[in-house]
Amino acid sequence: APDIPVANVTAHLNQLQSIASSNGGNRASATSGYTASLNYIKGRLDAAGYTTAVQNFTYNGQTHSNLIANWPAGPTGPTIMLGSHLDSVSSGPGINDNGSGSAALLEVALTLANRNPTLDKHVRFAWWGAEELGLRGSQYYVQNGGATGVETYLNFDMIASPNPGYFVYDDNPAIEKIFKDYYATLNVPTEIETEGDGRSDHAPFKNAGVPVGGVFTGASSVKSSAQATKWGGTSGLAFDRCYHSACDTTSNINSTALDRNADAIANALWKLAVGDTPTPT
Numbered sequence: 001a002p003d004i005p006v007a008n009v010t011a012h013l014n015q016l017q018s019i020a021s022s023n024g025g026n027r028a029s030a031t032s033g034y035t036a037s038l039n040y041i042k043g044r045l046d047a048a049g050y051t052t053a054v055q056n057f058t059y060n061g062q063t064h065s066n067l068i069a070n071w072p073a074g075p076t077g078p079t080i081m082l083g084s085h086l087d088s089v090s091s092g093p094g095i096n097d098n099g100s101g102s103a104a105l106l107e108v109a110l111t112l113a114n115r116n117p118t119l120d121k122h123v124r125f126a127w128w129g130a131e132e133l134g135l136r137g138s139q140y141y142v143q144n145g146g147a148t149g150v151e152t153y154l155n156f157d158m159i160a161s162p163n164p165g166y167f168v169y170d171d172n173p174a175i176e177k178i179f180k181d182y183y184a185t186l187n188v189p190t191e192i193e194t195e196g197d198g199r200s201d202h203a204p205f206k207n208a209g210v211p212v213g214g215v216f217t218g219a220s221s222v223k224s225s226a227q228a229t230k231w232g233g234t235s236g237l238a239f240d241r242c243y244h245s246a247c248d249t250t251s252n253i254n255s256t257a258l259d260r261n262a263d264a265i266a267n268a269l270w271k272l273a274v275g276d277t278p279t280p281t
C-alpha cells in the first residue's frame with residue numbers, strides 16, 4: 001500500500017482550520033463552516049475523478065448533509081466503505097475531532113485516484129454530517145438503504161490526539177487483525193478501543209449487520225503510566241485535553257499519530273479492496 005504523505009494531510013487540516021476561523025470559529029453541522037468544509041473536500045474529490053453526491057437530511061428543523069464519493073473504477077459491488085464525520089461541535093474548530101479523520105480519508109481517496117490500482121471491490125467514501133448531534137448523518141444514510149452491498153465499513157474519528165494512544169476497534173476480528181498487523185510492522189503496541197464504543201458513525205452500520213472497524217487515538221480519558229511507558233506522551237493527562245473545546249485547533253494534533261493512522265487507513269483499504277498483483281511469469 002502507498003505511504004500517505006502526512007504533509008498533504010496537514011495541508012487539508014490547515015484548510016479546515018482556516019475555514020473555521022473565517023466562519024465563527026467552528027464547523028458545526030448546518031452552519032456555513034460545515035458547508036465550506038464539505039465544499040473543500042468535494043472540490044478535491046471531483047477534480048480527482050470521483051463521482052460525488054451531497055445527501056441532505058433534516059434534523060431538528062435544520063438541513064444537514066453527508067458527502068458520498070464513489071470511485072468509478074473497479075467492480076460495482078460488493079463495496080468497501082470508509083467514513084469520517086466532518087462536523088465539529090459548536091465550541092471549536094474540531095481539528096482533531098474530526099478534521100483528523102476527514103483529512104486523512106481525503107488524502108487516502110486522492111492517493112487511490114492517483115494510483116488507480118486494479119480493484120477487487122467497489123470503493124466508497126463518506127464524510128458525515130451531524131455526528132455530534134447523535135450520529136444523525138450515518139444513521140440517516142443507513143436507514144435509507146445505504147448499507148446495502150456494503151461488505152465492510154471502516155470509521156475514522158479522532159486519529160491524531162495530541163497525547164495519543166493507539167486503539168483499534170474490536171468489533172470484527174478480521175478487520176481488527178488488519179490494523180493490528182499493520183501496527184505490529186511499526187512496532188507500535190495497540191489496545192482495544194473501549195472509550196468510544198457505540199459513539200461514532202460505525203454504530204449504525206454495525207447495528208445493520210455490517211462488519212465494522214477503525215482506529216482511534218483517545219478523547220477525554222486519561223493516559224495511564226503503563227500507556228505512557230509503551231506509547232510515550234504524558235501520563236495523568238487526557239489523550240485529548242482539548243476534546244470538544246475551542247483549543248481543538250491545528251496545535252492539537254500529533255503528527256506522528258496522524259502519519260501512522262493515515263498509512264494504516266491506506267494499508268487497510270489496499271488489503272480489503274485492491275487485487276493481488278499478478279505474479280510476473
Ligand code: PHE
Pocket residue numbers: 097131132157158195196197198199200201216219
Ligand atoms: N464520536 C465521539 C465524538 O465525536 C468520539 C469517538 C471517537 C467515539 C471514536 C468513538 C470512536 O465526540
Ligand code: CA
Pocket residue numbers: 003004005006259260262263
Ligand atoms: Ca505516511
Ligand code: ZN
Pocket residue numbers: 089097132244
Ligand atoms: Zn466529538
Ligand code: ZN
Pocket residue numbers: 085097098131157158200
Ligand atoms: Zn468525533
Ligand code: ZN
Pocket residue numbers: 169170171192193194197
Ligand atoms: Zn470496542
